[in-house]
Amino acid sequence: MAETKNLWGGRFKGKTDPGFAALNNSFRFDRRMFDQDVVASIAYAKALQLAAVLSATEAQQIEDGLQEIRRRAEDKSYFESDSEDVHSFVESRLIELVGDVGRKLHTGRSRNDQVATDFRLWVREAIDQLDAELRNSQSALLDFAESNKQVVIPGYTHLQPAQPVLLAHWCLAYFEMLARDRNRLSDSRRRVNVMPLGSAALAGNSFGIDRKALAADLGFADVSKNSLDAVSDRDFCIEFLSNCSLVMVHLSRLAEDIIIYSTNEFGLIKLGDAIATGSSLMPQKKNPDSMELVRGKAGRVFGDLAGMLATMKGLPLAYNKDMQEDKEAVFDAFDTVTACLQVTQTVLANIDIDRARAEVAASEGHMNATELADYLVRKSIPFREAHEIVGRIVMHALAHGKELQALTIEELRSFSSSFDNDVYEALSLESTLSAKSVIGGTSPRRVDEALGLARQSLADRE
Numbered sequence: 001m002a003e004t005k006n007l008w009g010g011r012f013k014g015k016t017d018p019g020f021a022a023l024n025n026s027f028r029f030d031r032r033m034f035d036q037d038v039v040a041s042i043a044y045a046k047a048l049q050l051a052a053v054l055s056a057t058e059a060q061q062i063e064d065g066l067q068e069i070r071r072r073a074e075d076k077s078y079f080e081s082d083s084e085d086v087h088s089f090v091e092s093r094l095i096e097l098v099g100d101v102g103r104k105l106h107t108g109r110s111r112n113d114q115v116a117t118d119f120r121l122w123v124r125e126a127i128d129q130l131d132a133e134l135r136n137s138q139s140a141l142l143d144f145a146e147s148n149k150q151v152v153i154p155g156y157t158h159l160q161p162a163q164p165v166l167l168a169h170w171c172l173a174y175f176e177m178l179a180r181d182r183n184r185l186s187d188s189r190r191r192v193n194v195m196p197l198g199s200a201a202l203a204g205n206s207f208g209i210d211r212k213a214l215a216a217d218l219g220f221a222d223v224s225k226n227s228l229d230a231v232s233d234r235d236f237c238i239e240f241l242s243n244c245s246l247v248m249v250h251l252s253r254l255a256e257d258i259i260i261y262s263t264n265e266f267g268l269i270k271l272g273d274a275i276a277t278g279s280s281l282m283p284q285k286k287n288p289d290s291m292e293l294v295r296g297k298a299g300r301v302f303g304d305l306a307g308m309l310a311t312m313k314g315l316p317l318a319y320n321k322d323m324q325e326d327k328e329a330v331f332d333a334f335d336t337v338t339a340c341l342q343v344t345q346t347v348l349a350n351i352d353i354d355r356a357r358a359e360v361a362a363s364e365g366h367m368n369a370t371e372l373a374d375y376l377v378r379k380s381i382p383f384r385e386a387h388e389i390v391g392r393i394v395m396h397a398l399a400h401g402k403e404l405q406a407l408t409i410e411e412l413r414s415f416s417s418s419f420d421n422d423v424y425e426a427l428s429l430e431s432t433l434s435a436k437s438v439i440g441g442t443s444p445r446r447v448d449e450a451l452g453l454a455r456q457s458l459a460d461r462e
Contacts (some may be wrong), residue, residue, distance in 0.1 A: 109197070201318075304329040
């Protein structure tokens, strides 16, 4: 293991307590920002050259050294080090390679603006990767919807049978949730994409670097306006964690539906072997562990967000070591959401719908009661009165063990003389669906149109 000196040792004579050092050191997890630290350091060396702090030769030596470090890091054993953090690791390796000129790289730079810059670069890439996984999940939902375009399932409110809907309509509901997740991430990316480098420890850089040119070199859209805020701001972390939490809310709701619909009691969904597990005791079991894990891991991501909010709520300006807690929470949330999105895509490709059971379920439970009330409205009966009439009809049907469409015309007319034989057409599953023909409704025409628009929205966003 290569020994690394602390970047701050000149003020100290004694050795750091090992227990404190273990708590203080972050290299075990912030090494994940190694590539960002190298990229930002190369850009900063160029900025120092433009500010006449480094000669062209020195700047080139530093860049060559940093590129060599990057190459060597392809061998993971290169990271075996006692470094305090990724920044001291990179700087120490650079000095080993290029000598004293490497000691000039940190001129005017603090680890405070350095880590804030590295982390924003990392989060920016994480947002792009999550966006790609969200898009893949949306595509998986559309694939599932299009392969089951004619399937009707019961729609529920309060987990009670409500009205029949097309399965594709159900898929599109989750498609819309993920679309909002992508929009939120895209919007937050604008706030992430602001460069803090040049803020130094808290008061600003003393060597006149061109921050706007440096920002352009690193692909940032803007530079921070206040050095105190720049080094102590972790809003972007909290916003990222919040966005991740909402993704997990949506994945957890989808998981819950699949879990429930795959039970014997519902019997709508059949789980493929690739996404289920068995019981160590009960041979007949086929458990939806894939979706239960997604549902469970939502709580983990919520915890990352809650922890970060609690960490930041009482910190004075500017930087405080408490803020080292930001990275593990963000890294964990990113890893967890990415894995859950990928598993969800796999699940959607490995479930089947029991079409016959779904149609029966969508035709039972008096789910066409609203259509019966709407029928009376079209016969000039006020809706509230129609609702009351149909409520009494449902009670009658329940007492006789019948569905509404099984009641005779005489039975219906005993409640209202407005009923005629055309009522049976209105109560059919086809008419119930077709009647919902407004934009966003579950009629086959509208759902087919919505599927096409959804596909186009994915293509347009590429």
